[in-house]
Amino acid sequence: MRLLYLHQHYSAPEGATATRSHALAHALVRRGHAVTLACGRYEGAVTGLDGPFAGGRRDGTVHGLRLVEFDIPCGNSQGFGARAAAFGRYAARTGRLAAGGDWDLVIASSTPLTVALPALLARRLRGTPFLFEIRDPWPELPRAMGGVPGWALAGMGHLADAACRQAAAVVALSEGMAQTALSRGAAPERVHVVPNGCDLDLFGPHIPAWRPMEAAPWEMLAVYAGAHGRANGLEQLLDAAALLLARGEHRIRLMLVGEGSEKPRLQEAAATRGLHNLSFMAPLGKRKLASLLAGAQVGLHCLAPVAEFAEWTAPNKLMDYLAAGLPVVSNLPGHGARLLAEGPCGIATTPGDPAALAAALSWMANNPSPRIAMGHAAREQAVRRWDRRLLARDFVAIAESAAESSSLVSLVAA
Incomplete structure (x- = not known):
């Protein structure tokens, strides 16, 4: 299958941020699928691409995974306005990518919640099914934290409702996150929990120890x-x-x-x-x-x-x-x-x-x-x-089922 994986904050293990999508994307590649992952320039992330940006993007293939990196900086150190602008720019660029390609499935990994926009666009224009992954429930968490304008929370609510109801599959990282999807109208049979996993090769007692100079031997x-x-x-x-x-x-x-x-x-x-x-x-x-x-x-x-x-x-x-x-x-x-x-x-x-x-x-x-x-x-x-390899296997099976079931529905409708 041809899969488009949308994760604005993607990083390879060389970076300093989460690598869940890296592991899942490569599990899909090993399964034999052609995966294109589209990301932005997230603070602390390393994609593996080092060529110049042309037209605000650069492309390349790293270990079988095709990467499209947009020149859209984003990070926790930015204010609300700058981050919101980065989310919008990424949604616009990936919207053209999602709607312009012959994809069998779009995977939209949130946060930010705006990754659902290109997936919804591709579904509306081309009938492309999508998998919606909830790594943090928005707007639930921003509302709990406070400081986000009411109009923004309302917009997020409508977008989250649409994503949960129209997705061919919803993957949540915890049972609590899965409940938020169900409360927004997701069909129970389409909601799955695939928790975060452990990279047992990267971390463990087999890794040589290092302590910075600030840490005394007796501490x-x-x-x-x-x-x-x-x-x-x-x-x-x-x-x-x-x-x-x-x-x-x-x-x-x-x-x-x-x-x-x-x-x-x-x-x-x-x-x-x-x-x-x-x-x-x-x-x-x-x-x-x-x-x-x-x-x-x-x-x-x-x-x-x-x-x-x-x-x-x-x-x-x-x-x-x-x-x-x-x-x-x-x-x-x-x-x-x-x-x-x-x-x-x-x-x-x-x-x-x-x-x-x-x-x-x-x-x-x-x-x-x-x-x-x-x-x-x-x-x-x-x-x-929590072996990430086993959890990745579950994710791959859910993605394949979402694409195949949507194809069967299309055939029946035809």
Whole structure:
């Protein structure tokens, strides 16, 4: 089949951002399908294309995957207006690509939600079926976070309704996200859950360990690797670091790796508060990050205390920590807390409670043997339940079924 995969934020493992679409696209290629993936220029992403842009795009084939990269910068450090403009530009460019090609299936991976526009256009003009993937439910999460104009939320709601109702298949990353699709009118038989998975080759105990100079040999290194945005609530980690220092705890170093709109403010606050037990690093490519996690003792996961995050998020970083064999300290309830309870492979604290985060980190430092056992349980769970190759197989089967069932409907109608 000829497949068009729309993911504005695509990156290969050489980049510093999520690689789910990279794995799924290559699984489709290995299955024998001709896949074209269209993306923009996302902050921290690496596509593998390095030639000049011509007419605002560049094309190439990397390991059997055809890539179309549009010269549309986008990232968490941009303001609402700049990001919205980038979303619109990408939808316009990919709309022409989707409607102008003879595709058997369009895969629209959200966020941003605007990737649904070219898929809906191709369906309307050419009858092309599409698979709608929900990696973050919009407008549900932006509404919960606040700060988004009402007109924008209303527009997102209409677009999400159309995408869920007209998709040949909907793939959600969690049961909570699947419920949002059902509430928007998606047919239950078309809704599937394919969670985030673990890259067991890229991360794991077989990877050579690396520790940055800031981390002393005697320190327990706890790493947060991800976006530094408003939704991440990283002020809580600064508060936890301050509490540890106030208690005379000098065995623990918090390392925050990544980029985002909140990072300059967080760095300034950490310096003002004298948090010498907390360090910042620029985003790392996934391979370098794998070495850092191999040299760490704890994975940190943090989100702002927003109730909707409990079931509507599926963090990539959590999967990376499990694959690396790291015990996790998290403040995510619901889905994430249940995952950590299995094994157990980590400690889930109360959202919005820096004192609980500090206590969990102290426990990890005071109990090395149980901590190591949690790390082993994390890797075991990753192998048993979250192997990305097995989850990719499920995604491929759903995509093939969506295209084939739509073809049969077209034949019957004819």
